[in-house]
Amino acid sequence: DSGVTQTPKHLITATGQRVTLRCSPRSGDLSVYWYQQSLDQGLQFLIQYYNGEERAKGNILERFSAQQFPDLHSELNLSSLELGDSALYFCASSVETEQFFGPGTRLTVL
């Protein structure tokens, strides 16, 4: 158990819908990262927050957004969902260089 929690574990929704994925980092970790794992694109970095502020952005679509709250949990919002958004979404938190990954949320868009 990495200490990073993600909810929900599975999410099934339809095209055009909007969903919110939630992540709670390990106690004391200020950085939160979001990654997407799909069959065609592999594991890709989406976005990083540090203590409530956006730190770095990767291959994140404009339809996706994220935020980190004062209690340090983070949410990833995915809107106008497309079939190609079906993937595993991982959250990680870190102290220095080592990142600890949550179990992931599997999103299926039908």
Next chain:
Amino acid sequence: GNSVTQMEGPVTLSEEAFLTINCTYTATGYPSLFWYVQYPGEGLQLLLKATKADDKGSNKGFEATYRKETTSFHLEKGSVQVSDSAVYFCALSSGGYNKLIFGAGTRLAVHP
């Protein structure tokens, strides 16, 4: 840009065989290098890491040495077990924000 290339799988071995999974990288500056493992149905776990040239990371019998001259970080284990069956990801982080760039992953299947 920064990138990681690792050998394609699947790699299929018998128990107690020697394992090598090749990983090479392209990066500006001095990246930190990592191997992560993903067991079926689970998230990623850090297996080992190295933060500077010639460092050797090791854990659970796995080893990898950071080779700057060949830009490589190959994963090795002398004697694999069935429980090592998983997907292995090579990754790097570079620059100030520690975002990870992953290779495509290599699936390892170990048979008794």
